[in-house]
Amino acid sequence: xxxxxxxxxxxxxxxxxxxxxxxxxxxxxxxxxxxxxxxxxxxxxxxxxxxxxxxxxxxxxxxxxxxxxxxxxxxxxxxxxxxxxxxxxxxxxxxxxxxxxxxxxxxxxxxxxxxxxxxxxxxxxxxxxxxxxxxxxxxxxxxxxxxxxxxxxxxxxxxxxxxxxxxxxxxxxxxxxxxxxxxxxxxxxxxxxxxxxxxxxxxxxxxxxxxxxxxxxxxxxxxxxxxxxxxxxxxxxxxxxxxxxxxxxxxxxxxxxxxxxxxxxxxxxxxxxxxxxxxxxxxxxxxxxxxxxxxxxxxxxxxxxxxxxxxxxxxxxxxxxxxxxxxxxxxxxxxxxxxxxxx
Numbered sequence: 184x185x186x187x188x189x190x191x192x193x194x195x196x197x198x199x200x201x202x203x204x205x206x207x208x209x210x211x212x213x214x215x216x217x218x219x220x221x222x223x224x225x226x227x228x229x230x231x232x233x234x235x236x237x238x239x240x241x242x243x244x245x246x247x248x249x250x251x252x253x254x255x256x257x258x259x260x261x262x263x264x265x266x267x268x269x270x271x272x273x274x275x276x277x278x279x280x281x282x283x284x285x286x287x288x289x290x291x292x293x294x295x296x297x298x299x300x301x302x303x304x305x306x307x308x309x310x311x312x313x314x315x316x317x318x319x320x321x322x323x324x325x326x327x328x329x330x331x332x333x334x335x336x337x338x339x340x341x342x343x344x345x346x347x348x349x350x351x352x353x354x355x356x357x358x359x360x361x362x363x364x365x366x367x368x369x370x371x372x373x374x375x376x377x378x379x380x381x382x383x384x385x386x387x388x389x390x391x392x393x394x395x396x397x398x399x400x401x402x403x404x405x406x407x408x409x410x411x412x413x414x415x416x417x418x419x420x421x422x423x424x425x426x427x428x429x430x431x432x433x434x435x436x437x438x439x440x441x442x443x444x445x446x447x448x449x450x451x452x453x454x455x456x457x458x459x460x461x462x463x464x465x466x467x468x469x470x471x472x473x474x475x476x477x478x479x480x481x482x483x484x485x486x487x488x489x490x491x492x493x494x495x496x497x498x499x500x501x502x503x504x505x506x507x508x509x510x511x512x513x514x515x516x517x518x519x520x521x522x523x524x525x526x
Contacts, residue, residue, distance in 0.1 A: 196221035210247035352444035368462035
């Protein structure tokens with residue numbers, strides 16, 4: 184029997200085989216697809232309960248359980264990868280996923296993305312399979328999944344000229360979020376998920392709740408004039424969410440419009456997260472101390488902000504003069520010494 188629960192767009196099924204009741208989400212709002220999933224689950228349950236067969240689970244079942252149980256803040260990214268993987272894995276049994284199939288997926292992904300993005304996709308496959316083996320007991324082993332070596336890349340940030348070129352090429356709703364990111368340094372999920380209840384325009388403050396931050400701590404965000412201007416322009420567009428497109432909340436910003444804007448602006452090797460790096464880099468270049476930047480950016484570790492230290496060559500020079508060399512003589516005779524003078 185198919186049915187829907189309140190506050191859910193997905194169909195659920197419930198049936199009984201020899202006194203054993205199965206109740207589960209199909210993970211889809213398409214009734215025909217949901218019926219197909221339910222029928223398959225019922226047939227499998229019949230084999231397990233009546234005939235004593237070991238159950239076999241599909242990738243699609245694993246994805247549904249993964250999404251249901253996951254508490255990851257990056258779950259939208261997982262959904263993006265799962266959607267891309269559907270043509271390769273949707274109806275495949277977990278125990279049938281082998282190195283040959285993984286290589287097929289890697290080859291296809293390399294045609295549309297670089298090795299780093301391929302690694303992110305295969306890492307998710309590995310994580311789901313590991314969970315299916317170690318926690319759910321659905322499979323006995325996990326196949327070998329090769330991983331590409333990633334080069335340590337230089338931190339990519341935009342100059343003011345590049346930023347202006349990019350902003351000119353972005354559609355208005357994306358441009359607003361980009362300016363807001365450059366003004367606050369917030370992560371993508373915190374920008375797209377920002378609600379009016381988290382903003383106080385009068386006090387020029389916004390805040391990210393502990394359950395929304397990467398560190399698990401509440402982050403207080405002071406708003407500069409650029410941020411205030413962007414927020415003011417969004418007033419009245421949605422009762423709850425700040426950033427919208429055609430009346431609906433924005434859920435992702437790394438769209439084809441973003442990529443097309445980068446191409447038109449002549450900017451290579453840059454992601455949306457690079458706007459956060461740009462914000463931090465501009466701060467350091469303008470004299471913001473690293474410990475202050477750490478608090479502004481909500482980083483849990485001081486080590487995370489040290490990667491921006493080289494952008495402020497003067498931040499150490501004032502301390503370098505704490506010790507001066509006083510050259511007493513140019514001769515190398517033993518009595519001629521070099522003294523250290525501390526101030």
